[in-house]
Amino acid sequence: MDPDFIAKTAQIASVLEVSGYPKPGNVHRTQDFSDMVFEDFLISGVVIGNIMKKAAKLGQIHGSNSREMSQIEVGKLIKEAVVETDKWIKNNTNLGIIMLLTPISAAAGMSDEIDELQYSVDEILRATTPQDAVDLYEAINIAEAGGMGVQDDLDVSNDNAKAELIEKNINMFDVLDLSSQWDMLANELTRTMPITFELGYPTFKEVRKDHGINKATVQTFLTILSIYPDTLIARKYGLETAQEVSVDAGLIIKEGGALTDNGMDMLMEFDNDLVKKKLNPGTTADLTASSVMVALLDEYKTNFN
Numbered sequence: 001m002d003p004d005f006i007a008k009t010a011q012i013a014s015v016l017e018v019s020g021y022p023k024p025g026n027v028h029r030t031q032d033f034s035d036m037v038f039e040d041f042l043i044s045g046v047v048i049g050n051i052m053k054k055a056a057k058l059g060q061i062h063g064s065n066s067r068e069m070s071q072i073e074v075g076k077l078i079k080e081a082v083v084e085t086d087k088w089i090k091n092n093t094n095l096g097i098i099m100l101l102t103p104i105s106a107a108a109g110m111s112d113e114i115d116e117l118q119y120s121v122d123e124i125l126r127a128t129t130p131q132d133a134v135d136l137y138e139a140i141n142i143a144e145a146g147g148m149g150v151q152d153d154l155d156v157s158n159d160n161a162k163a164e165l166i167e168k169n170i171n172m173f174d175v176l177d178l179s180s181q182w183d184m185l186a187n188e189l190t191r192t193m194p195i196t197f198e199l200g201y202p203t204f205k206e207v208r209k210d211h212g213i214n215k216a217t218v219q220t221f222l223t224i225l226s227i228y229p230d231t232l233i234a235r236k237y238g239l240e241t242a243q244e245v246s247v248d249a250g251l252i253i254k255e256g257g258a259l260t261d262n263g264m265d266m267l268m269e270f271d272n273d274l275v276k277k278k279l280n281p282g283t284t285a286d287l288t289a290s291s292v293m294v295a296l297l298d299e300y301k302t303n304f305n
Helices: 003-019 038-047 049-062 074-088 095-110 114-126 130-143 161-167 172-179 184-189 194-227 231-237 239-254 261-276 282-297 300-304
Strands: none
Touching: 003 038, 003 049, 003 095, 003 194, 003 282, 038 049, 038 074, 049 074, 049 095, 074 095, 074 130, 095 114, 095 130, 095 184, 095 282, 114 172, 114 282, 130 161, 130 172, 172 184, 184 194, 184 282, 194 239, 194 282, 231 239, 231 282, 239 261
16 A cells, blocks of 8 residues: 555544544543643644654565565654654653554555455564564653553563563564553554454444444444453553443443434443543553554555555
8 A cells, every 4th residue: 555545544543533522531522631632632643644654665665575574663663653742742642553553554555455454464563573672662661651561570661671672582572462461452463453453443434334434433432442441441440440431331332322312422421420530441542543544544445546
């Protein structure tokens, strides 16, 4: 696929995700948080465009040869996108989105076929190097995001961790795999991105046909949340609380979610309740963005050829 097109889908997906209304418990077009506002997320979505284009170009150049795949340098690209975001926004608005959209961009650069994308992402991540892992750690520290690093000696906050990654030849995939037991994004990135490709993307694509972009975005978010307890909530408030939030989301889905009047009423109440309790399903939001991006990439042959 064309790198310009790929970069635009990454930017648009980021912007559509935060614009989804009412996306419960998150910043959206009518709701700010005390430490970050709607416009912060819009800016974050725009400024990563050049890095996503670079990822797509590197995918084009190195993706066809498995021996060269490590030269895509996914960790470095993630770090560059975080650094660029940090120039504009002094809060962690999009680390998770960057971690998901960067390998998707590189994989999309390798092929025009959407059916190949899921497994190309996996190939790219498995081909990463210990330096990619170091760059990922540095990106996490720049974004000041907790909970993603490996525990104990390889924790991102450990000053010796980066040297140990190189010494023990632990690549970025290995680090994420070790983190996958407790982190939803790490699990997604080391298991061929099943939530993005097998749940979120088809949900968005199907709902958009009859209900438009906003409802498709919100319904995708709610569908993911109803099945997968959000690990950002789990880290802050415990797994039981995260599971309770998922149960509530499932009840709203049963009433139609964003697609019915009753479901929308329940969604509004759910949004207010989560915000009041400071329960932010931020990981679900990241996975919604990756799902939307894949749906937009699916339109490549129709819109760009």
